Amino acid sequence: MNWGVAIPLIIFLCSLFFFGIYATKYLKHGPDFLQEYFLGGRNLGGLLLAMTMVATYGSASSFIGGPGIAYNMGLGWVLLSMSQVVTGYFTLAILGKKFAIISRKTKAVTLNDFLRERYQSKWVVILSSICIVVFLFASMSAQWIGGGRLLESFMGLSYQSALLIFTLSVLIFVVIGGFRAVAITDTVLGMIMLIGTIIILVGTIIAGGGVPNIMEKLTAENPNLITPFGADGSLTPLYVSSFWILVGVGVVGLPQIAVRAMSYKNSKAMHTAMIIGTLVTGAIMLGMHLTGVFARAVLPGIEVGDTVMPQLTLTILPSWLAGIVLAAPIAAVISTVNALLLLVSSSLVKDIYINYINNNATDQFIKRLTLSVTAIIGILVYIVSIEPPDLLIWLNLFAFGGLEAAFIWPIIMGLYWKKGNAYGALASMIAGVGSYIIIDRLFPDLLGMHPVVVPVFLSFIIYVVVSLFTQYKNPTQQQQIIEKFWYVSK
Amino acid sequence: MEQKKLDPRYKVANREALIGVGIALVNFFIWYSFAYGLGSKPVEEYQFILGLPSWFFYSCVLGFLMITVIVWLVVKFLFSDVPFEEEEQ
Numbered sequence A: 001m002n003w004g005v006a007i008p009l010i011i012f013l014c015s016l017f018f019f020g021i022y023a024t025k026y027l028k029h030g031p032d033f034l035q036e037y038f039l040g041g042r043n044l045g046g047l048l049l050a051m052t053m054v055a056t057y058g059s060a061s062s063f064i065g066g067p068g069i070a071y072n073m074g075l076g077w078v079l080l081s082m083s084q085v086v087t088g089y090f091t092l093a094i095l096g097k098k099f100a101i102i103s104r105k106t107k108a109v110t111l112n113d114f115l116r117e118r119y120q121s122k123w124v125v126i127l128s129s130i131c132i133v134v135f136l137f138a139s140m141s142a143q144w145i146g147g148g149r150l151l152e153s154f155m156g157l158s159y160q161s162a163l164l165i166f167t168l169s170v171l172i173f174v175v176i177g178g179f180r181a182v183a184i185t186d187t188v189l190g191m192i193m194l195i196g197t198i199i200i201l202v203g204t205i206i207a208g209g210g211v212p213n214i215m216e217k218l219t220a221e222n223p224n225l226i227t228p229f230g231a232d233g234s235l236t237p238l239y240v241s242s243f244w245i246l247v248g249v250g251v252v253g254l255p256q257i258a259v260r261a262m263s264y265k266n267s268k269a270m271h272t273a274m275i276i277g278t279l280v281t282g283a284i285m286l287g288m289h290l291t292g293v294f295a296r297a298v299l300p301g302i303e304v305g306d307t308v309m310p311q312l313t314l315t316i317l318p319s320w321l322a323g324i325v326l327a328a329p330i331a332a333v334i335s336t337v338n339a340l341l342l343l344v345s346s347s348l349v350k351d352i353y354i355n356y357i358n359n360n361a362t363d364q365f366i367k368r369l370t371l372s373v374t375a376i377i378g379i380l381v382y383i384v385s386i387e388p389p390d391l392l393i394w395l396n397l398f399a400f401g402g403l404e405a406a407f408i409w410p411i412i413m414g415l416y417w418k419k420g421n422a423y424g425a426l427a428s429m430i431a432g433v434g435s436y437i438i439i440d441r442l443f444p445d446l447l448g449m450h451p452v453v454v455p456v457f458l459s460f461i462i463y464v465v466v467s468l469f470t471q472y473k474n475p476t477q478q479q480q481i482i483e484k485f486w487y488v489s490k
Numbered sequence B: 001m002e003q004k005k006l007d008p009r010y011k012v013a014n015r016e017a018l019i020g021v022g023i024a025l026v027n028f029f030i031w032y033s034f035a036y037g038l039g040s041k042p043v044e045e046y047q048f049i050l051g052l053p054s055w056f057f058y059s060c061v062l063g064f065l066m067i068t069v070i071v072w073l074v075v076k077f078l079f080s081d082v083p084f085e086e087e088e089q
Helices: A003-029 A033-042 A046-057 A060-073 A075-105 A111-119 A122-155 A159-207 A211-221 A237-246 A249-253 A255-262 A267-298 A305-316 A319-357 A363-386 A390-416 A422-442 A453-469 A475-486 B009-039 B054-077
Strands: A487-489 B004-006
Touching: A003 A122, A003 A159, A003 A319, A033 A159, A033 A255, A033 A319, A033 A363, A046 A075, A046 A159, A046 A255, A046 A267, A046 A319, A060 A075, A060 A122, A060 A267, A060 A305, A060 A319, A075 A111, A075 A237, A075 A249, A075 A255, A075 A267, A075 A390, A075 A475, A075 B009, A075 B054, A111 A122, A111 A255, A111 A319, A111 A390, A111 A422, A111 A475, A122 A159, A122 A255, A122 A305, A122 A319, A122 A363, A122 A390, A122 A422, A159 A267, A159 A305, A159 A319, A159 A363, A211 A267, A237 A249, A237 A390, A237 A453, A237 B009, A249 A255, A249 A390, A255 A319, A255 A390, A267 A305, A267 B054, A305 A319, A319 A363, A390 A422, A390 A453, A422 A453, A475 A487, B009 B054
Parallel strands: none
Antiparallel strands: A487 B004
């Protein structure tokens, strides 16, 4: 084991316990257990809100996968990754105050609570719960595997014991502390991600003898590396721009992000979070991907993209500093996993069990059920991650785009369009996910854009058309929904 | 029959959501026009700022900082404080 690297990582994992346990002290006093556990009592301030959004969104791919591709593609991939700056402000601006107001009016704690109140349809909630549980379980497991592999390679443990350490360090604070523990640890994790990014970027520039020198080396190797078009010229403006849907504006539709837009205390928190969120997201994305490109001048000839960042860190930094930098991707993984874990658990407990199976459960029972379901899901993910089945890997490929295609319109149109109804929402979810999987499998190069683009447009059209065609089906119910959502008593 | 009126806070909310779309459009425009406007030239004609090709510097470094400043200004001057808790009237 490389102790120089391992010690900062061990300190890091231990301090997570501390912050997680610290957060649990709020839980005991919360008057409404579910709202406290799944939403932190709707009490997040600006910094916590920004950091939990950034950290939940930033995953292993921002620190390992993305920079690895940038290493091979050049500055064009950094350009592409910068479409993610939009996530820093867009989700909060779009869902914004309306989501915050409506979720208070309807006492919504989960995304499904919102959908249930808005569409008054069992099928919308069930379909949405299935999407959340299936897709998020798969992506959680993928992150879990990534976390295990990272610990394995940094600390020289076996994959199995790395996975176990990873599981324990995530599970304990999430299960005990709920959303508030997640938000507080996310803030710490986000800082680590930011600091790690700055250290490795500066370190790489120094190791490469300054930016002009690095650019000169890259141009000498292949001038395309410093154009927006990618090393092989394959990054067309249209293709790169289409990522604005996948990793930019479409992020509004990700349940783990959207639910955070219910969790803040007041307008001021949202305003502050938009500024901090934009700055931190941009700094991390720019810093990490740029480092990936610069790494090519410092350490040429790395074959496997995913090994670029670990190798670079261990080569150019003293080991204690490397430990801090390598904590960043682990922080990214943990902060994504903790959010997904809580979301899957809330779907099962609140959206399915309390809504449709037993809505008379006592508080004490709900509390115990919630803690055990969260723990069981965590343990299940751990078990399947030991030897992940192919189906899981396959589902994970669709999770990100699939969730966006499913949820973006039922959420946005539900908030802003009075005529949107359950039929439109159901049809749009089915069409979105279905067409995404079909296009991704059969026509991945459709119109030269990322396969998520067409499904997002298609599900919009279907939402509108179906809602209009069925608008006279349940006029009284629709009227009640509109009054509840849009009107206040005089 | 209870008298009802449109929630006055939604006017603010709708306006701010549109502003959000506006910022995203501006963001896209800055990002796209600098990247492909300056970056489509042959590499020999590239100019460099702080060692980075100018298309990249303007689009990804300066553009990012500009957007952060725009978000800050918009939030400070155009977004308003609305109470979230249900007002008892």
